[in-house]
Amino acid sequence: MTVNLLKKLIMTNEYELPCDEVHFLVDQYAEMKLRGDDVEGLMPMVKHHLDMCRDCLEEYEALVAALEFEENL
Template identity: 65%
Template sequence: MMIKKIINWFMPKKRKMDDDAAMTVKFLKMLEMTEERELSCGEVYELVDQFVELKARGENVEEAMPLVKHHLDLCRECLEEYEALAAALVIEENV
């Protein structure tokens, strides 16, 4: 039942067939990328500043914080938060 709600959310009735196909592919790709252990947006929010600092130091964030990296690959909102923090750090370093 929950999967049906998710599919209906991704594909409302008013969309064109091409849009439906594109959304279906996107949904299936996201399902394919799921891991057994994933972080929530709240958990990523608590860790994103550390992630930004590691990345700024040139460390391999995929090894250091793989769950955060994975979440950022899937979640546009958290990625935007990361990008804003990274940009702020660059500005701060240049002042």
């Protein structure tokens, strides 16, 4: 996935991200969130999807838990 494609996906607000694209982005989203980046401003589509999609939200929460666990090792 190129940065340009990523930007296009993130910037196109009318476009609903499908779950498989959220799968690509959710790692990065979780890492940015843990770094303290403004993910809701930077990746509003992912945020919007996570608010609506239980499956992706669970994946995101599992990722955050895994990343926090690694940080605490």
